[in-house]
Structure formats: C-alpha cells, structure tokens
Amino acid sequence: MFSNFKERFMTALAPDLPPLPSNDRSDHHHRRFGGQQMPDKFPYARPPFLQLLTADELRASADHNVRPIIVPRDINLLPWGTGYAECVNSGKSEWNEDQGAFCRQVLSDPEHKHPDLPYTYFGIFDGHAGYGAALAASHQFHHILHETLVDCIELLLPRDTDTGENGRLNPTFPHPIYFQRRVSKDELIIGALESAFFSMDSLIAQDSNRYRDAGGCTACVSLFIDGKMYVANAGDSRAVLCQRRANQPTEPKDSSVIEPDPLEASCYPVPFSADHTPETERERLLNVARLKPHLMANHYVAMEYAKRPHIKDMGQRILCRQGTMKGWTYKTLTRDDLRMPVVNGEGKRSRLLGTLGVSRGFGDHELLAINTGIQIKPFLTPHPEVRQRDLTQVVSIPDEHNQDGDYGVLVMATDGLWDVSENEAVSRTVFQTLSKYPTEKHRYTMVAQELVARARGKINDSGHWRLADSKAAATVDDISVIVIPVYQYYKEHIEWTQNYTRDLEKRRRRAQANMAQEAQEGNLLNGVIAEEAHVVEEEEDGEVVVLEAKAQIQSEPLQLPHAEAEEVLVVEISTSPEQSESRESAPSTGTATATADEEASVTAPASQRDSATVAQQQQAEPSQQQQRSRKGNKGKH
Numbered sequence: 001m002f003s004n005f006k007e008r009f010m011t012a013l014a015p016d017l018p019p020l021p022s023n024d025r026s027d028h029h030h031r032r033f034g035g036q037q038m039p040d041k042f043p044y045a046r047p048p049f050l051q052l053l054t055a056d057e058l059r060a061s062a063d064h065n066v067r068p069i070i071v072p073r074d075i076n077l078l079p080w081g082t083g084y085a086e087c088v089n090s091g092k093s094e095w096n097e098d099q100g101a102f103c104r105q106v107l108s109d110p111e112h113k114h115p116d117l118p119y120t121y122f123g124i125f126d127g128h129a130g131y132g133a134a135l136a137a138s139h140q141f142h143h144i145l146h147e148t149l150v151d152c153i154e155l156l157l158p159r160d161t162d163t164g165e166n167g168r169l170n171p172t173f174p175h176p177i178y179f180q181r182r183v184s185k186d187e188l189i190i191g192a193l194e195s196a197f198f199s200m201d202s203l204i205a206q207d208s209n210r211y212r213d214a215g216g217c218t219a220c221v222s223l224f225i226d227g228k229m230y231v232a233n234a235g236d237s238r239a240v241l242c243q244r245r246a247n248q249p250t251e252p253k254d255s256s257v258i259e260p261d262p263l264e265a266s267c268y269p270v271p272f273s274a275d276h277t278p279e280t281e282r283e284r285l286l287n288v289a290r291l292k293p294h295l296m297a298n299h300y301v302a303m304e305y306a307k308r309p310h311i312k313d314m315g316q317r318i319l320c321r322q323g324t325m326k327g328w329t330y331k332t333l334t335r336d337d338l339r340m341p342v343v344n345g346e347g348k349r350s351r352l353l354g355t356l357g358v359s360r361g362f363g364d365h366e367l368l369a370i371n372t373g374i375q376i377k378p379f380l381t382p383h384p385e386v387r388q389r390d391l392t393q394v395v396s397i398p399d400e401h402n403q404d405g406d407y408g409v410l411v412m413a414t415d416g417l418w419d420v421s422e423n424e425a426v427s428r429t430v431f432q433t434l435s436k437y438p439t440e441k442h443r444y445t446m447v448a449q450e451l452v453a454r455a456r457g458k459i460n461d462s463g464h465w466r467l468a469d470s471k472a473a474a475t476v477d478d479i480s481v482i483v484i485p486v487y488q489y490y491k492e493h494i495e496w497t498q499n500y501t502r503d504l505e506k507r508r509r510r511a512q513a514n515m516a517q518e519a520q521e522g523n524l525l526n527g528v529i530a531e532e533a534h535v536v537e538e539e540e541d542g543e544v545v546v547l548e549a550k551a552q553i554q555s556e557p558l559q560l561p562h563a564e565a566e567e568v569l570v571v572e573i574s575t576s577p578e579q580s581e582s583r584e585s586a587p588s589t590g591t592a593t594a595t596a597d598e599e600a601s602v603t604a605p606a607s608q609r610d611s612a613t614v615a616q617q618q619q620a621e622p623s624q625q626q627q628r629s630r631k632g633n634k635g636k637h
Contacts, residue, residue: 316332
C-alpha cells in the first residue's frame with residue numbers, strides 16, 4: 001500500500017518520469033511462454049559504481065526533460081582515478097539502455113610455481129530494442145573473459161624458464177617443440193577476447209528460452225594486462241586514444257600573425273576501433289547474401305546501385321556492383337532489381353534489411369526485419385576487431401611532464417558521443433580540461449563530464465537540444481563515456497614488475513639452496529657407504545674382536561652449505577667384565593671417540609701386538625664368551 005502511495009506521489013510531482021520496470025508490465029520487451037510472462041534475467045539498474053541504489057534515484061536519472069549527467073559519487077571505486085559520466089536520451093527510449101562495467105582480477109598459478117598476473121578490464125555496452133542484452137553483458141562478460149584467460153594461464157604467467165639465447169624473455173610459446181607454429185602471448189590474449197565475445201553471444205541465445213527478449217547491444221572492451229593495452233570492439237561504439245606532443249621551445253612570435261593555440265595544435269587522436277555499421281561492412285553483408293540467397297527469401301537483392309531503381313527505369317542500363325566487387329559496372333534493370341537492397345542508405349542512416357543500424361554485437365537472436373519478417377541474426381556476428389599497444393615501448397621523458405600525452409588517455413564511449421563529436425574535438429577537450437585541473441584527483445571524471453555535457457548540449461525554448469557551440473542538433477541518444485588514464489596503469493605495472501623481480505630472485509635462491517642441499521646429502525650418503533665398506537670384522541681366533549663399528553655423521557646446519565661432515569669410527573674392545581658392565585650401564589651419548597691406544601690396537605698387525613694384551617684376553621675368556629653371545633644378538637659387523 002505504501003509503495004502504491006509513493007508511486008502516485010512521485011507521478012504527481014514528476015509526471016514525465018517513467019515508472020520502474022517490473023514483471024507486471026506488458027511492453028515490447030515481454031514475451032509469453034506457456035501463457036505466462038517471462039521475467040528479466042537481471043533487474044534494471046545503472047552501473048554499480050554509480051551507487052544509484054534507490055528507486056527514486058533510478059527514476060531521476062531517467063528524466064528525459066532534464067537529462068542529468070550522472071558521475072560516480074566515490075571516484076575511488078574506479079581504478080587509477082578513471083572517469084565516468086552518462087546521461088539518458090531525450091525520449092528515444094524509456095530507459096537508458098547503455099551500460100558500463102569494470103573488473104580487476106588476478107591470474108593465479110594453482111601450483112604456486114609462478115607469480116600472479118593481475119589485469120584490469122573496462123567495458124561499455126550500447127543496447128537497442130531493450131536494455132536486457134547490455135545489462136547481461138555488464139554482469140557476465142568479465143566472468144567469461146576470466147575463464148578464457150584461465151584456459152591458457154600456464155602460457156600467460158611469467159616464468160623464469162622462458163628465456164632466449166641472450167637471456168631475454170621469450171614472447172613466443174614456451175614449448176615450441178610440441179607445435180608446428182609459433183604462438184605468442186599477444187595471440188593468446190587476442191584469442192581469449194574473441195572467444196569471450198562469441199561465448200557471451202551464445203549465452204544470450206541460451207537465455208532466450210527462459211527469459212524475455214533481451215534485444216541486442218554493441219560492445220567495446222579494453223583489457224590491461226602484462227604491460228599492454230588491448231581494445232576489442234564489435235559495433236558502433238568507439239575507443240580513441242587521445243595523445244599530446246610535448247611542448248616545443250618557444251620562439252619569438254610576430255604580433256601581426258595570429259598563432260594557433262599550442263595546446264590544440266599538439267593534440268591528436270589515435271583510433272583504437274572501427275565502427276561496424278551496414279555502411280562500413282557493406283562488402284561482407286552483400287557477400288553473405290550472395291553466398292546464401294535463401295536468407296533473403298525473395299524479398300531482398302544482394303546488389304548495390306548507384307541510384308535507387310524505379311519501375312519506370314525497367315529495361316534501361318543502371319550502374320551497380322555485386323558482392324565483393326570494388327568497381328562499378330552496367331546492367332539492364334529487371335524486375336528482380338526492384339527488390340529492396342540488403343543494405344540501403346548511407347553513413348549513420350544505413351540500415352541492414354531496412355531495420356538495424358549496426359552489423360556486429362551481442363544478441364538480436366529474435367530480431368525480425370520490418371515488413372518482411374526475415375531473421376536478421378544470420379547477417380550479424382559478435383566477432384570483435386582487436387587492437388593492441390605495448391606500453392613498455394613508449395618513450396616518455398620525465399622532465400617534460402607529458403605522461404598523459406605520451407601514454408595517452410583512452411576515451412571509450414557509445415555512439416551518443418561520436419554522432420556529434422569528432423575524434424579531434426574530443427582529444428582537444430580532454431587536454432583542455434586536464435590543464436584546468438592539473439593536480440585534482442577527480443580530473444578524469446571532470447573530463448568525462450565535460451565530454452557528455454558538450455554532446456548533450458542545452459535545451460532551447462522549443463524543447464529541442466542544441467549544441468552549445470553551434471545551433472546544430474545535439475544527440476538524442478544515450479551517452480556513456482569512460483576516460484582511462486593509461487599512464488596510471490603503467491605505473492602500477494612497473495610496481496608489479498619490481499615485486500615480480502624480487503619474488504623471482506627469491507625463487508632462484510631457494511632453488512639453488514635446495515639443489516645444494518640435495519647434492520650435500522648425496523655426498524654424505526656416499527661417504528657413509530664408503531666408510532662402512534672399510535669396516536672389517538676380525539675372526540674368532542684373532543687377538544682383537546671388533547664388537548661395534550658405527551659411522552656417526554656430524555654435520556653443520558643446512559644454513560651452512562660449506563660445512564663438512566665429520567665421520568668417526570666407534571670401536572669397543574672388551575678388556576674386563578667390570579669395564580664391560582660399566583660400559584653397558586653408562587648412558588649412550590650418540591657419539592664416542594676411540595683413544596690412541598685402542599686405534600693402534602685395531603690398526604696394528606697381529607704379529608706386533610703386545611703379549612700382555614693377549615694374556616689379559618685369555619684371563620677374561622668367560623666374560624668374552626658372554627660378550628660374544630650378546631654381540632650375536634645385535635649382529636656382526
């Protein structure tokens with residue numbers, strides 16, 4: 001009851017705010033299965049790092065009249081001070097269908113033989129025909145990516161054995177003898193990204209039987225791992241690396257000549273993705289239609305014409321090209337040519353089967369073409385285009401304080417930004433805003449907010465959104481922007497490298513100590529065997545009987561690998577019953593040392609032994625026999 005009252009109260013205050021999504025509504029997102037409405041897999045929400053936790057905050061963020069710019073409340077939730085900002089559309093869809101995500105993970109060796117390898121991932125997803133696909137990708141894609149990286153974890157983890165002939169780390173497959181081709185770590189990571197994109201699309205297809213239609217979405221993902229930056233894109237979202245040259249020495253200027261702003265002149269963008277639209281992928285789409293004509297079902301034609309054919313042009317020649325043709329040729333217009341082309345329109349207005357404006361991404365498994373009902377999914381693909389940059393090869397002079405310019409600032413945004421902003425303008429805005437906030441911790445958040453504000457524009461008296469610097473129309477689409485300071489990640493990688501080097505040195509020392517210990521134990525064992533081999537027992541008729549001979553080994557602790565073991569031969573000579581009894585009653589100390597006379601009696605020849613010793617043995621014959629019987633129980637040496 002209270003919730004109903006609250007709903008009516010909020011509607012009275014802000015009638016234009018949409019109600020929160022619920023399973024009780026029946027809109028175009030719902031499908032029925034067995035007479036029952038199918039639920040959402042994930043409830044609608046904004047990215048968790050925005051901390052919009054209440055229903056009122058969600059509704060306020062979707063106000064189409066105000067279009068508020070939302071930034072994180074706590075900038076510490078995003079790594080490296082990364083900036084994020086978003087705003088809802090001006091009425092194009094009921095809710096903001098964009099989603100953003102990030103994840104920090106560690107690849108760990110299960111056997112703990114190699115150091116852990118950390119990585120950071122950012123993703124931005126632009127939904128269409130519903131928010132379900134973008135929401136599912138933001139919740140699940142990083143788990144799928146982690147699984148694909150774990151599959152090749154033994155080849156990605158740094159290891160001491162991957163050294164080449166010159167002692168440098170070998171970037172190729174560590175065990176090439178098992179394969180016919182050399183596989184580098186870059187190819188493994190790119191393959192992991194590509195595999196994750198296909199798996200995410202398959203997961204959305206599997207969920208279509210249990211949850212309501214999720215629609216589709218584009219995907220732009222960046223992965224920072226092992227000192228490198230990888231950007232994978234499928235769709236019309238875009239990633240641009242904004243860079244700036246170091247300031248050149250100032251020269252005397254002519255006051256009569258208007259010099260350009262040095263900041264604007266030194267900024268330049270480096271595209272790290274390409275837009276995948278029916279216009280840019282016209283060749284691939286026409287080739288699919290030409291090889292699989294049954295997909296068109298006699299409603300479309302796999303041709304491209306220089307001008308739109310009409311029925312009045314029947315029988316006349318017209319310029320056209322088919323499939324993968326690069327040039328143009330003439331043909332006579334027939335009735336089949338009057339069918340709708342697979343790709344029609346140009347630029348952002350180009351459409352696939354007259355319906356969809358993107359050609360790659362996730363979802364759209366149940367999307368049908370307008371008027372014909374032909375399935376569009378066979379023409380689509382989730383295959384991303386991956387580009388990379390090795391940050392360890394970047395040359396940056398610390399004295400110039402141009403780390404953001406040398407390493408660059410990566411801007412990832414949905415097409416709501418790029419529809420009205422050029423790459424060069426975005427690059428200038430980035431460094432102009434950073435120059436205003438040179439030391440603030442939230443400087444990258446301010447950059448993201450400024451980019452969204454410029455693309456959104458301002459509303460005029462007629463209720464139309466216009467760009468601030470011109471009277472051109474602003475974007476009516478959702479806008480989401482992520483601003484990533486690449487240099488901050490590189491500093492983190494340098495710290496990890498230093499820790500890894502220290503850990504690797506400890507492992508080497510531990511391995512050397514273990515090897516030295518094993519070698520020492522082997523040498524000592526060989527010495528014991530050799531010492532026992534030299535102990536010879538005298539016969540009964542001899543004058544001296546060796547009762548016990550043990551090799552006691554005294555070695556220094558393992559911390560002193562150079563200490564030599566002391567081996568002492570213990571010899572007992574029976575002299576009298578009293579001495580024998582006193583010897584047996586005395587406690588054993590573990591080691592004993594023979595006197596010089598006793599050693600002489602053992603080592604001297606029988607012919608040179610003292611006659612007194614022989615007489616003493618004859619007098620002690622009864623005692624000697626008892627001693628021999630006791631010795632027989634122990635065993636002879």
